[in-house]
Amino acid sequence: MSSKPRLLLAFILAVLLASLLASIFQTQTNLAALQALGAPMPMDVRLGTTCLDLLGFAPTFALLSTLGFIFALPLAAWCARRMPTLRWAIFLLAGAIAIWCALALANTLAPMPTLIAADRSSLGTLGLMLCGSVGALLFGLLGQRAGRPASSTSSDSL
Amino acid sequence: MLRFSRALLLGALFGSAPLLAQDYRIETFSEGLEHPWAMAFLPDGRMLVTERVGRLRIVEADGSLDPEPVAGVPEAFIAAQAGLMEVALDPDYTDNRWLYLSYAHGSLEANNTRLARARLVDDELHDFEVLFTAQPLKAGAAHYGGRIAFLADKTLVLTLGDGFDWREEAQNPANHLGKIVRLNRDGSVPQDNPLIGQEGAAPEIYSLGHRNVQGIFFDAEHNRLYSHEHGPRGGDELNLIEAGNNYGWPLATFGIDYTGARISPYTELPGLSAPLLHWTPSVAPSSLTLYRGELFPNWRGDLFAATLAERSVRRIRVLDGMLAGEEVLFEELEERIRDVRSGPDGALYLLTDSAEGRVLRVVPSE
Numbered sequence: 001m002s003s004k005p006r007l008l009l010a011f012i013l014a015v016l017l018a019s020l021l022a023s024i025f026q027t028q029t030n031l032a033a034l035q036a037l038g039a040p041m042p043m044d045v046r047l048g049t050t051c052l053d054l055l056g057f058a059p060t061f062a063l064l065s066t067l068g069f070i071f072a073l074p075l076a077a078w079c080a081r082r083m084p085t086l087r088w089a090i091f092l093l094a095g096a097i098a099i100w101c102a103l104a105l106a107n108t109l110a111p112m113p114t115l116i117a118a119d120r121s122s123l124g125t126l127g128l129m130l131c132g133s134v135g136a137l138l139f140g141l142l143g144q145r146a147g148r149p150a151s152s153t154s155s156d157s158l
Numbered sequence: 159m160l161r162f163s164r165a166l167l168l169g170a171l172f173g174s175a176p177l178l179a180q181d182y183r184i185e186t187f188s189e190g191l192e193h194p195w196a197m198a199f200l201p202d203g204r205m206l207v208t209e210r211v212g213r214l215r216i217v218e219a220d221g222s223l224d225p226e227p228v229a230g231v232p233e234a235f236i237a238a239q240a241g242l243m244e245v246a247l248d249p250d251y252t253d254n255r256w257l258y259l260s261y262a263h264g265s266l267e268a269n270n271t272r273l274a275r276a277r278l279v280d281d282e283l284h285d286f287e288v289l290f291t292a293q294p295l296k297a298g299a300a301h302y303g304g305r306i307a308f309l310a311d312k313t314l315v316l317t318l319g320d321g322f323d324w325r326e327e328a329q330n331p332a333n334h335l336g337k338i339v340r341l342n343r344d345g346s347v348p349q350d351n352p353l354i355g356q357e358g359a360a361p362e363i364y365s366l367g368h369r370n371v372q373g374i375f376f377d378a379e380h381n382r383l384y385s386h387e388h389g390p391r392g393g394d395e396l397n398l399i400e401a402g403n404n405y406g407w408p409l410a411t412f413g414i415d416y417t418g419a420r421i422s423p424y425t426e427l428p429g430l431s432a433p434l435l436h437w438t439p440s441v442a443p444s445s446l447t448l449y450r451g452e453l454f455p456n457w458r459g460d461l462f463a464a465t466l467a468e469r470s471v472r473r474i475r476v477l478d479g480m481l482a483g484e485e486v487l488f489e490e491l492e493e494r495i496r497d498v499r500s501g502p503d504g505a506l507y508l509l510t511d512s513a514e515g516r517v518l519r520v521v522p523s524e
Contacts, residue, residue, distance in 0.1 A: 023419075026419055027419070027420070030419065030420065030421075031423075033326050034408070034409060034422055034423075036326075037326060037329045037409055038409075039409050039422070039424065039427065045423045048423065049420050049423045052420055053418075053419050053420055055418075056414060056417075056418030056419060056420070057415075057417050057418045057419035057420075059418065060417040060418050060419075061417075110416075111238060111239075111300065112298070112300050112322045112323075112416070113297060113298030113299075113300060113321075113322055113323045114298075114322075114323050115416065115417060116417055116419075117415060117417075117419060120323050
């Protein structure tokens with residue numbers, strides 16, 4: 001497989017991983033708030049809600065993270081080529097900033113103050129940004145591998 | 159087609175034919191209103207209409223709109239859902255001339271619903287008094303509630319919202335987010351309010367666990383207080399309000415978040431009052447009344463809920479205190495309906511929610 005399809009695959013997997021983690025984080029944050037209000041939260045309810053959010057919420061987050069990553073990840077790759085020693089820090093930061101920007105844009109455009117419930121607190125926003133970081137790090141890892149084979153020039157690699 | 163069939167089926171089930179389009183006629187009674195929000199009928203045949211953009215207007219008995227807004231209206235915070243909302247006449251209006259206004263007060267960073275009253279004298283507001291400001295002030299411009307009803311003892315209930323971002327606060331008795339409050343008409347707290355004496359509780363609270371209550375009606379004949387509230391995606395509710403009850407938001411709901419996330423895994427929990435009915439998918443109920451007019455005998459005693467998203471009015475049949483089916487009316491208008499009232503002339507009055515809003519009058523076709 002040439003590097004472009006591999007990069008595309010890496011991008012898709014990065015979005016999927018970020019969305020999966022963000023969905024689990026959103027669910028657990030929300031259930032913790034309900035539990036604090038006195039709602040019972042047995043494991044089957046927790047698991048069932050987590051699965052429903054993966055079906056219902058993860059696609060929304062995938063759209064947002066795609067929007068953020070489409071700008072952030074190529075830029076991160078470009079920076080990483082020029083500052084190889086900071087490679088992982090760059091991807092970590094890029095993923096976090098991508099999600100922060102996507103959330104800020106969504107909150108600006110949406111009629112409600114905050115679109116995503118977990119984003120209502122600073123800790124929640126940080127959690128979602130961290131999910132973006134993990135997705136971006138995966139892209140950095142897979143992108144590095146995509147650039148490694150056959151090609152002899154370092155410019156093909158991320 | 160499905161909805162039409164359902165209406166026919168309901169009609170057959172409950173022994174009275176549903177009103178078809180030709181059974182009523184919808185007239186434009188007045189127009190030229192900018193996002194009208196609420197109307198109140200004056201004893202002299204005129205009508206007061208609030209515009210969300212901050213104006214109180216007078217509609218003459220012949221439907222013509224007084225070009226000059228009523229002077230003395232307080233400055234509201236206007237943005238998105240925020241602005242001037244309800245207008246309601248005092249139960250003893252003919253004697254005291256008090257009218258009550260609800261509006262968003264504050265700034266984008268710190269605002270909430272405020273209740274005030276003033277006397278209408280020579281088409282101007284006098285003796286203006288702020289009666290209540292919901293606490294805490296919060297950021298954003300969503301979910302204010304804002305509807306008013308008077309109970310049998312002439313105390314008033316004011317509906318509030320959770321501000322959208324503060325849904326868990328609807329369960330917190332220490333503040334007014336997501337509550338219905340009950341006040342004396344001078345703004346003082348009735349001493350028989352349900353949470354009076356409960357340490358840390360806001361004494362104004364009448365009921366809690368609400369999201370955004372934009373419809374309330376006190377049925378004096380049966381001593382019932384009905385309200386409806388917006389759910390998120392699905393889970394709009396019609397509730398029978400009883401003092402001190404918790405209506406569950408956000409612990410129990412039939413709705414999910416706009417992002418597709420679950421609000422709660424539960425639709426019911428012990429200790430929480432269940433809705434009389436819920437609308438899923440959402441219809442966005444914006445106003446509630448009970449028809450007591452003479453022009454439509456089949457409608458007498460039924461609840462009418464205006465809707466924004468469905469662009470309709472839902473007729474909710476009430477038989478012997480029980481809900482007995484629904485009928486979707488006025489969809490042919492294709493307009494967001496902001497308010498519905500049973501007029502003193504027996505007609506049903508509607509407000510359309512748009513920058514070129516109208517007062518519509520529904521009368522029998524013959």
